[in-house]
Amino acid sequence: MMTIVLTALQYLGYILIFPGFLFCFVIGMLLCGIDRKIVARMQKRVGPPVLQPFYDFFKLCGKETIIPAAASKTTFLAAPLVGLAALVVLQLFIPIHGFSAFSGMADIIVILYLLLIPAMAAMLGGAASGSPYAGIGLSREMVTIIACELPLVMVLLAVGKVVGGDAVTFSFSKIANYQLANGSLITHASLIPAAIAMLLIIPGETGNHPFDTAEAETEICEGLLAEYSGAPLAVYKLTHCVKVLTLTSFFAALFLGGIGTGIVVVDALILVAICIVLTIVSISFVHAITARLKIEQVFKFYWTIVTGLALISLVLAWYGL
């Protein structure tokens, strides 16, 4: 009896503290804060404090939540919560150097689909608000997802092929074990284009510059979030931050596995360091040096250049180079 309770508590701890909510909340916000600071420094500004996302979050919690008369209340309020919960659950499946809170439950293709749920929640929430700006935002968000999906799939298939050989695999644990035994996959020559493609996918999936057409505040009034205010908006902002963490740690699990000590705390810190570096490289640098693209340019970019990179990787992996 005692052991059951302890096990339950342990898993509850996984969900709520590490690598669940608390970890996601703190690290995700931190990554976004660092991103804003780095971008500011690159533009020769002082920039907001690193804790700025926390301030934004708590401020929004204290604001009034207005439900527009045209909105469907339940969907409008529930969508942000569902999106956040789904994203945090997704984070639980991503292994941290061999440590995986819930191993054997979801493989990389499942992760691909689980990533759609927060986006879907945001889209339904936006659609439920009834705003015409949300309609345009939804359209653009969906096109961005379509754009990212193809190269992302190719990257995953290439990784599965390299790890599994003839017996291709989608399994996370096999990928992790392979990297423990053979070193990080990024050292694998055929996967370098895939890693670059993945780095370019991260800002698209999170909706960061220059792929933030869906939330363009200057042209379509924040798109999907146009009618959100107060706490639901805070949840959306948090979801965005967690998404940055999820995608960077997904990258780490795919390409930078095998770096670690075996002690969970140390590994977590290493993961945080890796995520910070990845955020700076793939989000901040790209943000600072580009202007926002038009939506058809986003689509074209992903389906030509990024897909091309991923395809090179896939073909190389296929022929075992």
Add this chain to the structure above:
Amino acid sequence: MFKKLIEESTAKSPWLFHINAGSCNGCDIELVSVLTPRYDAERLGFKLTGTPRHADIVVVTGPVTSQSLPRVLRAISQVPEPRCIVTMGSCPQSGNVFRGSYSVAGPLSKYVHVDVDVAGCAPKPEAVIDGLALATQILKEKRAKK
């Protein structure tokens, strides 16, 4: 403790919504220059938003023409509480050179409660930042009173 946290955060993350009520664009340009590297209001947490639903501070420029008045009032009413209204430049405060024109309905304070007036034509960026900082304090007080 939580309440305190929200109060502190309210002062540290004021988001702006900018309404042009018939301005000559002088103030609009100055407002944008506040966000440029030289003055960098983002270090204080300021951020321009695209929709009144996200805003804390509404910045109104221009003499409030009779065409823009209902739009301005509607947009201001859509800002969630606590909110703070800042007029920028002389126009929304007095009408400036447009005063007395058949098409000017201002000043704005006839219609809504204005929290901060930043005078000048156009105001210097330092003055704008000062006014906005004042507005964040008012915002914090409003939040605390609630």
Add this chain to the structure above:
Amino acid sequence: MSFANFLDYHHFPVYSIMVLFLGAFLIVLFGKNKFMRNLLAFLAVSISLACIVALVKPVMLDGEIIAYWMGNRAVAGGYAIGIALEVDALSLFFALLISTAVFVSGIYSLQYMEHDNNVPEYYTLFLMLSGGVIGLVLSGDIFNMFIMVEILTFAAVALTAFRNKAHGALEAAFKYLVVGCIGSTCILVGIIMLYAQAHTLNFAQLSAVIPGNMNNATKLAFALLFVGFGTKAFIVPFHPLAADAHGAAPASISVLISGVLTKSGIYGLIRLTYFLFQTMNLGTFQFLLVFIGSVSMFVCVTMALAQHDFKRLLAFHSISQIGYVLAAVGLCTGLGFSAGLYHAMNHTLFKGLLFLCAGAVLHQTGTTNLDELGGLSKKMPWTTGLFLVGAFSISGLPPFNGFASKWMVYQAAYQKASETGNIGFLFVTLIALVTSVLTLASFVKVSQSVFFGRLPAKYENVKEVKGGMIFAMCLFAILCVVTGLFPSAVTKYLTEPAARAVFSVVNYIDAAMGTGYAASAMGENLPVVASFNFNELGYWSPISWLLILCIALLAVTIVAVSGKYDKVSESSEIADSKYDLFFGGEKSVYSQVGGGDLFWGFKHNWRHYFSFMHDLHSGIVNDYSLWAIVALAIVTLFIQIVL
């Protein structure tokens, strides 16, 4: 003969067909009375379902193959003289999902059709259609299969034209009739050519005789039968018919056309390729199936993105999903079959649900035009919720059933690609995944244009549909969730036995013709089946995921609610500009991005493709017939070359 004899389960297949035809007949006689008619229809569909369900244990679980000779005219002298019903796990699998769809659609019809004229005729045709399809999948005689195909085609054509005042109903029916008849003619000619070769019409005996005696005539027969059943499955290039027919028919019939008729076509194709001609070890032929499947998947999903009508959009998706089934089945691996059949089942469930939702919208608002509707979620909350279940299922969002089967399809394709070293199968995986996300896109479009967004003023007084219709939709929704949450149970008890049945042709032949017949008739031609496995590449446990999600969601909700998340400002009746939508400060008017204009960024890059496709689907019956003939020519050439 005692009464207990009638309840022997060996008789159940014939009961399940008879009771539907009998019901159709009785409704013609007594259908004037509303209560009588509803009772008869309900009894017919439920008894049929009960008979099929009762067969699950002996056939699926114990692996028995029931060969039922009508009038006890069994095999004599090595020749099948009588007419047979033969039920193996594959037949039963299809019969099960068909009778489920028929049952739910029947319940839905009771309230859905109450405002129409000529309802007795509707039920007659409805039951004829159902009986035809169940007869097709349970039949062990190839000419009987043809008869059933004709019955169901006629019933479907008549039902498509049933609301002949509706937009394009007659036109759709006529096109369907013409191309359907070309298909039926092909099937009949193919059957006759086989008969001329083998002098038998029994499916099992044909399966034993034909593969060893292939010549040009049998190859031509193969091509003819393939195209004939292809028209019934509406695969590319026959998909425009499906789109027209679904859009025009009453929603309860659209459920049958998409969930049942296409399945019967797929069933025919499986029987044809893997039993009659035994192409299991023929890589090039697998290529044909997989190619057609992939093309169907992609072409139809892009066509769906361009549609402005709710039901027409669903119709194109229907064929897109059939493409998944065909591609997976064409892979000819254990996992591929299991995945394909699983997806066929899921398709029946979620597409049925979606069509019923479309029917509910049509019933209450009188239109299915995406550009006119909007904001119905406030007026029809149940329908909205159920629609979302269906939409999530079809776009493969976990944990609904569409995900489980699509996930298996990807794995099967990738595994096949890796095993054979053929990079072509790799692109099947890619196309399948891209199709899946495009499917999601078009359902986002539907939810934005119909259920969310702004409510047009003319729909202010729309009400939720009645309980009976909601009940029918709930049945499908529950099945969608259940089959999604227990994928391992579904594969173990339903799809894997059916997949095994495909790989055990010899058992099928022996069950009908007597043990040892296959070995003696086929000699060294006995099909050698490469070992097949159901191993998966990854893992996915929906129950645990859902459990964790629930805990997480609960935690978030508790935190949120304790933080006064639900303390919101809502509009009272008094008009207050605070609760208007933000519209750049203007007074908000009804404005919504039209259904056709969503996803502009995608369509702009593909504009040449879309305009080409639009021109191609010209709507002229001559063109569609030409496609059918050209498809026949190509398939004939292909088969003559590779077989």
Add this chain to the structure above:
Amino acid sequence: MIMFNYIASFFLIALGFYTIITKYNLVKTVIGLSIADYGVNLLIISVGYNPGGTAPIYTLGELTSASYFVDPIPQALTLTSIVIGACVTAMSLSLVMKLHESYGTLDTREIRRLRG
């Protein structure tokens, strides 16, 4: 001789299909369907034909290895097929009538509200 039957039946089927594809009149389309159907019927009956065979009627005891008759099954199939062909014609002609009522034309190129 029987070869001629096969050629004729395939010619009929091809002619029927040709009519369906090239003629823009609904009634002609229906005629095309019927022609194809007749071709199929001819094919079926020819398949069962045995040169010099007798009618497939016999009583017990009469059947010897030398007795030689026409295959009866295709004849049964032909009957079915003829019935189905009649149904097709009836059904499609009734649809044509209704179409003419609501569209005011019989030209297939104008009956294309559902497209794209």
